[in-house]
Amino acid sequence: MFDTAMTWNDLMFMLRGAGVTLWITAIAVGGGTALGLVFGVMRSALSPWVTWPLAFVLDVLRSVPLLIQLVLANSFQAIAGFGWSPFVTSCVGLALYTAALCTEVVRGAILSVPETTRRAARSLGMTWAQDQTQIVFPMALRVGLPSWINLTLGVMKDSALVLWLGIIELLRASQILVTRLQEPMFILLVAGAIYFLISFPVARFGERLEKRWREHD
Amino acid sequence: MFDYTFQWRQAYRHLPRMLEGALVTLEIAVLSLVIGITIAVLLAVARDSKSIWLRAPATAWVEVARNTPALFQIYMAHFGLGSFGIYLSPYVALLAGIAFNNAGYLCETFRGALRAIPQTQTRAGRSLGMGQAQTFRLILMPQMFRISFLPTTNQMVWAILMTSLGVTVGMATDLTGITQNLNARTFRTFELFAMAAVLYYLIAKAVMLAARLIAWRLFRY
Amino acid sequence: MIEIEKVYKSFGKLEVLKGVDLTVARGEVVSIIGGSGSGKSTLLTCINGLEPIQSGHIRIDGTDVHARSTDLNKLRRKVGIVFQQFNAFPHLSVLDNVTLAPRKVLGMSRAEAEEIAVRQLSHVGLADKLKVYPSRLSGGQQQRMAIARALAMSPQYMLFDEVTSALDPLLVGEVLDTLKMLAEEGMTMICVTHEMTFARDVSQRVAFFHQGILAEIGPPEQIFGAPQHLETQKFLSNVR
Numbered sequence: 001m002f003d004t005a006m007t008w009n010d011l012m013f014m015l016r017g018a019g020v021t022l023w024i025t026a027i028a029v030g031g032g033t034a035l036g037l038v039f040g041v042m043r044s045a046l047s048p049w050v051t052w053p054l055a056f057v058l059d060v061l062r063s064v065p066l067l068i069q070l071v072l073a074n075s076f077q078a079i080a081g082f083g084w085s086p087f088v089t090s091c092v093g094l095a096l097y098t099a100a101l102c103t104e105v106v107r108g109a110i111l112s113v114p115e116t117t118r119r120a121a122r123s124l125g126m127t128w129a130q131d132q133t134q135i136v137f138p139m140a141l142r143v144g145l146p147s148w149i150n151l152t153l154g155v156m157k158d159s160a161l162v163l164w165l166g167i168i169e170l171l172r173a174s175q176i177l178v179t180r181l182q183e184p185m186f187i188l189l190v191a192g193a194i195y196f197l198i199s200f201p202v203a204r205f206g207e208r209l210e211k212r213w214r215e216h217d
Numbered sequence: 218m219f220d221y222t223f224q225w226r227q228a229y230r231h232l233p234r235m236l237e238g239a240l241v242t243l244e245i246a247v248l249s250l251v252i253g254i255t256i257a258v259l260l261a262v263a264r265d266s267k268s269i270w271l272r273a274p275a276t277a278w279v280e281v282a283r284n285t286p287a288l289f290q291i292y293m294a295h296f297g298l299g300s301f302g303i304y305l306s307p308y309v310a311l312l313a314g315i316a317f318n319n320a321g322y323l324c325e326t327f328r329g330a331l332r333a334i335p336q337t338q339t340r341a342g343r344s345l346g347m348g349q350a351q352t353f354r355l356i357l358m359p360q361m362f363r364i365s366f367l368p369t370t371n372q373m374v375w376a377i378l379m380t381s382l383g384v385t386v387g388m389a390t391d392l393t394g395i396t397q398n399l400n401a402r403t404f405r406t407f408e409l410f411a412m413a414a415v416l417y418y419l420i421a422k423a424v425m426l427a428a429r430l431i432a433w434r435l436f437r438y
Numbered sequence: 439m440i441e442i443e444k445v446y447k448s449f450g451k452l453e454v455l456k457g458v459d460l461t462v463a464r465g466e467v468v469s470i471i472g473g474s475g476s477g478k479s480t481l482l483t484c485i486n487g488l489e490p491i492q493s494g495h496i497r498i499d500g501t502d503v504h505a506r507s508t509d510l511n512k513l514r515r516k517v518g519i520v521f522q523q524f525n526a527f528p529h530l531s532v533l534d535n536v537t538l539a540p541r542k543v544l545g546m547s548r549a550e551a552e553e554i555a556v557r558q559l560s561h562v563g564l565a566d567k568l569k570v571y572p573s574r575l576s577g578g579q580q581q582r583m584a585i586a587r588a589l590a591m592s593p594q595y596m597l598f599d600e601v602t603s604a605l606d607p608l609l610v611g612e613v614l615d616t617l618k619m620l621a622e623e624g625m626t627m628i629c630v631t632h633e634m635t636f637a638r639d640v641s642q643r644v645a646f647f648h649q650g651i652l653a654e655i656g657p658p659e660q661i662f663g664a665p666q667h668l669e670t671q672k673f674l675s676n677v678r
Contacts, residue, residue, distance in 0.1 A: 185300030
């Protein structure tokens with residue numbers, strides 16, 4: 001089992017791939033969360049009659065496979081002459097996808113704040129903005145943060161798909177090694193272990209957070 | 218900026234082929250869900266069992282399924298098993314990968330649902346002379362499926378989205394596979410994949426609608 | 439005959455039953471009264487083996503409930519129980535709620551089971567609700583359905599655990615009437631209850647539980663008319 005032709009250099013190659021995975025995830029989650037916050041607040045504050053086009057687009061982003069979205073994004077940037085590198089295209093594609101998922105998290109969290117609480121805040125003379133920042137947001141954060149952590153982990157795992165655009169992230173790096181060394185099981189297990197070591201502790205942390213906050217309610 | 222002529226008409230000619238692919242996509246998704254649900258029920262029972270020999274493997278399954286990419290799981294089925302001389306076709310590898318993933322996520326969904334059923338239901342079943350297994354099957358399981366119906370529907374949509382990953386292991390007959398093949402021949406990438414996107418969207422919506430009808434038929438109470 | 443002999447039961451460090459003795463003969467109706475947490479409900483769940491006991495014996499027609507060799511599933515067919523929470527199976531219609539156990543446990547055909555179920559449901563006044571789901575029933579109706587469900591197994595003993603406690607005051611009467619009817623038909627019953635009038639009118643003997651001990655037992659006239667035990671007197675003056 002441990003009799004492998006894999007060298008330290010090969011492992012470094014995989015770890016560099018893992019670095020790319022994390023880097024893309026960070027950019028996509030950063031951009032996607034910023035957009036998701038804006039969209040989420042819009043969708044919860046404005047009438048559905050106004051926001052339905054946005055809602056529709058986000059729904060499409062959630063119902064079409066990410067792989068198809070990435071291919072479309074790449075093809076579109078070529079047609080439009082943006083001249084984006086696969087890396088930029090991947091980040092943009094993943095960020096939009098993240099934004100669609102994040103909007104739902106934000107909206108769900110805001111809607112979880114009881115109407116009565118908000119009415120109480122407004123009746124104390126708070127403005128809409130004060131109500132949002134002082135009351136709604138802190139309360140919604142408790143509901144939304146665990147889901148957001150799951151979302152981030154989901155994007156980290158989904159980011160493997162950017163290999164289709166030729167980016168050498170963790171999974172693509174492993175595939176290259178598999179082709180060269182012909183030890184698929186061993187190399188994939190290493191790749192899986194790296195994913196697991198990134199994801200599992202964070203997921204556990206999220207679960208703990210969720211449980212702790214629920215107990216304090 | 219756009220010195221590109223869209224040729225929708227040419228892409229549109231391929232619609233029948235793509236619809237055939239959509240059927241294969243749906244087929245894999247449905248199969249993976251049925252297999253996934255079956256295994257998930259067993260995993261849910263095993264994860265809360267007293268025996269460590271049942272609990273440990275079930276927990277491992279769930280954690281691996283949830284903490285590694287679906288694409289990794291499909292790669293394991295397709296490339297990884299090759300180390301043991303097991304070579305799965307793209308279809309089987311894709312199906313196995315998605316079913317593995319479904320089972321892991323649904324197990325946790327089911328466990329949550331089981332915890333939401335009052336303990337007194339079990340008592341009521343047992344006090345009527347039903348055994349543990351009978352109580353689970355006749356009293357708890359129907360209620361568990363009802364409580365977890367919506368998340369299960371969502372998992373079905375995820376399964377449809379995951380089928381698109383098959384193309385990376387050489388799957389050629391599902392919607393993405395066929396679209397990719399047509400793309401390789403005609404290079405109308407944007408048009409073809411946009412059409413595929415529309416079809417995926419429609420499949421997802423159809424599944425949601427069907428789920429609503431099934432729920433309405435099934436859960437009269 | 440139900441024989442309870444020096445039964446001790448605890449949940450972790452909390453001792454709930456501290457040496458309870460009680461014998462209930464065929465055809466007898468015994469009511470158990472007492473403050474909350476006195477262990478009276480726990481005793482019922484020990485009688486049909488839903489809860490294990492730490493020491494002592496409970497025998498039903500000579501079979502030791504807590505012996506390893508006892509087939510509890512078989513024994514429970516003899517002993518019906520109805521709980522405070524109605525425990526209707528929400529996914530089954532009223533008729534299916536009642537036929538489920540006869541079919542799956544006793545192996546009856548659907549037709550046989552339905553015949554019995556219709557008879558029992560008519561008996562408790564639910565003949566017009568057969569196809570309805572429990573969520574459409576009032577609390578009192580759900581509780582009567584639970585009684586019919588237990589009776590459909592043709593038990594020889596019935597245990598009632600505060601069956602009216604979760605009901606609206608207006609609905610208590612209909613359930614108590616059902617219990618009275620059963621008592622008049624000669625069913626052997628142990629009723630844990632807070633309804634003193636019911637305990638007085640229906641039971642042959644009334645048992646007063648206090649802190650895990652059966653403090654006093656006797657005919658209703660004695661317990662309600664001239665209670666011997668100081669705690670019984672205190673309890674009764676509080677509930678009146």
